[in-house]
Amino acid sequence: MAALIQAHTLSKIYNRHQADEVRALSEVTFSVEAGEAVVLQGPSGSGKTSLLSLIGCMTRPTSGQLRIGEKEVSRLPEPFLARVRRETFGFIFQQLNLLRDLSVLDNILLPLYPADLKTAEMHSRAERVLEQLNLLEKQRMKVAQLSGGEQQRVAIARALINQPEIIIADEPTAHLDSTLSKELLVILEHLKKDGKTIVFATHDPYVYQHRLVDRRFSMHDGVLRKAE
Amino acid sequence: MLLNPGILALLLGCSLAFAMLLYAAWLGLRILSRWDPQSSSEAQLQLERRTYLVSTLTNYAFSFEILSGLLFIFTLEDIHSLFIGAMCATGTLNANQIGWLVLLIKIVLFFTAAIWVHFNRLDQRTEDTPLVRPKYLGLLLLTPLVGLDLLLQYSYFTGLQPEIITSCCGSLFTLGSDSVASELAGLPVEPTMLTFFLAAGIFLILLVLCLSSKLALFRYLLFVASLGLFFVSLAAIVSFISLYIYQMPTHHCPFDMLQANYGFIGYPLYGGLFIGCLYGLLPGLAQLLPKTLSLHIEIEKTERRWLLRAFFAIVIFLLIVAGPILLGPFILLSY
């Protein structure tokens, strides 16, 4: 069986041919099987985020190939990348990136707006994830009124609403205290049990030493190595 | 020059549309010269993003150009009272020589702009965007046409002198004078009617054939039939449809039916004809596009919708035409 994510000599160079050229990734080759939980560790500025946004179809590589499932995505035009992003990935960002003045429900539904779904289907999906993350009672509240942990769960709910195969989490515990970090990993463990593939970037030892992690990679100056 | 609000709106809108198109065409030129779908460079990404700007600009500009046709006719109707002898838009159009030319360009623009917009939408749905080059070449050709439209409109409106005594539809579309218009009006009713319904029949049959078969030939034939139907219908409107609408044996004006006295019936009538013919043209034209797989899939998906739209529009058009002929008290054929 082919791997779910297959990267072959991926490179990403920002501001190419300019004075401030940055080589964020150089010739990264790796693959992730379906159902795996993979961690990228490394100091900040090492290229973790760049790799995550490449895998998550947010930008295109400068060179190299990337396959997500059966689809070659490294040369896709932006609108099709957005479609892949919408259908395949759920994102948990370092800064949550919620719209604070909107209700929990509205925030969760946002990724579904561009898709042509029936309203009933949208709401039943929302109900399912809200229940799963224990947010049902809070769905009408504004995000700004919630506690940090609840906001964290809203962000996860939003990542799950489009029923993604792959969850991408960029430093998910960076702003959390140890209790919340623990809670987050419990949720992620559940997701993994449900068959989701998870790709993290983190430099928090609590995360990369957690039992749910299958494989670890370390990044340094845009180069990926297998971590010991 | 007449400072009429409608004229100001037309000139302002057309200038803005032209300015937007000029910018779009310039962007299009840059896209054309540097487009490289194989590259994943930052520059190519910027170009891809520019295509959105180009299509947004052109969508707005072309939508306005199409609306401006309506506003143009509306304005002609409104200012006809300023011209001695003008009883409807025909009189205003006759006030100087450019009027009819402006109308012609507006009709051409309606079709070309609508075709461009539809093909652009097709292209944007494909992953490999095979139409980028033909699309932007087309844009470069359309932009001067919009400029010409603006220029002619400007000189038409500035050239309008309210004192001019113009000939109106009464005198333009009467039998016996020596012009294209009077020849149209003078077409014998019975054969014209026959030709018209024949053309409409052929169009509808081809439409059904296209819906049931994938043969390219039918689409080409439908293209020809749409063109034919369009011109035959215009002739038929002057020759006999107008007579039935006005219930008068000598009133051949193609514009009076847009006025409130006739319940604005002209708008659905012309709307049905224009939209029907447009969607009849599209499937044939789509056959001429490069045959890439992605495009082929998209065409198959959308074509059915085009054909159905053409069908309904023409049916509405025919119903409006046939209504007064079959149900009205006015009988022309016995004259």
Add this chain to the structure above:
Amino acid sequence: MQRSLAFGAYLLFSSLLLALLLYSGRQQADTVAEHYFPANRQLVKQLGLTDLSIWSEARYTRHPSQADLFTAFQDYPGAFDHFPAGSIIGPGCLQGSPSLSFQKRGQP
């Protein structure tokens, strides 16, 4: 969903209001056309009036259609101010010019 409904309702309401205003205007215009226009036309006919009495500050604004050929700003009946100054400079006050006055009933 609620917001688009509310917005749609607002648009519908205001277009209806506008349509209603236009319609009532048309009705009003019809009544006026039936009653006051004929009366006014009759008045115009009987008194032989030629112009609307909107601007009375100068002869050429009081009777635009009858004005002299030589009047400032005026080349032919119906020509209009072409000097923007006309809208900035008001008529001057002449010394010793007459004025209009009234005497109330019963006063000497």
Add this chain to the structure above:
Amino acid sequence: MSARLKILEHALASMARRKQKNFAIIAVYTLTVATLASILFLTQALRNEAANVLLGAPDLVVQRLLAGHHDLIPKQYAEQIAKLPGVGKVTPRVWGYYYDSLKKVNFTLLGVNDASEPPLLAGHLPTSGRQCALGRGIADTYGVEIGDSLVLVDSKNRTLLYEITGLFSHQSSLLTNDLILLPEAELRRFFALPDSQASDLAVQVYNEQEVSTLAKKIKHQLPDTRPIGKMEILHTYDTVFNWRSGIMLTIFSSALIAFCILAWDKATGISAEEKREIGILKAIGWETSDVLLLKFWEGLAVSLSSFLLGTIIAYLHIFFFGAGVLGPVIQGWSVLFPKFDLTPAIDLYQIFALAGLTIIPYIACTVIPSWKNAVTDPDSVMRS
């Protein structure tokens, strides 16, 4: 619910969250639309009024020109004109101006012969030498009523008193606002006009089609005259109001331009917060075209609601509140300005033209800014 509607829903939600900014834009936009619409409605109504009322004007007015001046016309001209075939009655008219230097108004003094009661007059027309009838505007300005007396100073500096016997009703204000009617004989005495001459001649023509032919004939027979046809009179008003509204639209278009600059500025200078939001939307799977649609909806919501609101305000302003704000602009230096009690003369065409004048510029100046926002890099949210 289709994707488009859902995006509309979000557009409205995000506008509701930025009330102040959007309220400011809608307020200014509405004001601009209301101003333009008021101008359009007012001039259109005046045009309509003139076209309908002045249909009763004399078919031909014949004036005499002397050295380019409008001069008195000999009454014998009337007899000559009356002999032309197709000419009905020829009525010598006697009228003149009386300038009030305090109020800076020219009143129109008109001589009447025919004492039969005209419509829209309270009281009766002057019959004896010491009576007069007045327009509503004068009566209102000076606070007089029937029974009071008008004091005029004639050309020989004599003070004369005229008892007011008739007042015109306000429905005829657009015609009679500044009129002072005196018996013709009295007016001749007042202005010291010779009996053999008149101000001009009102000529009745049996066949309307013949007016211009007759005008030519009169001009040929009496070369020092100037005939003015009824069509010319009507035409004058059509052009005057077309021109006035055009001029004012052109002037007020600067307001429109100022508004467009505001709209452009607001659309370009979106806050960091908004920019982040668009980044989030793109990151979680919105396409550029979805964001463009979002912006389109926002623009549509702003422009449609302002347009409708502005048009309604303009309508109420002109036809319910007598053009209170705009009146003075048209009024110019007029002191005796008729109270507008205008009849609406608007149709869909005016509404369309207005929509074209106000919505298109707004759309044109928000296209590029909204595209700039829509192409925000989706990964911008990951690297902040």
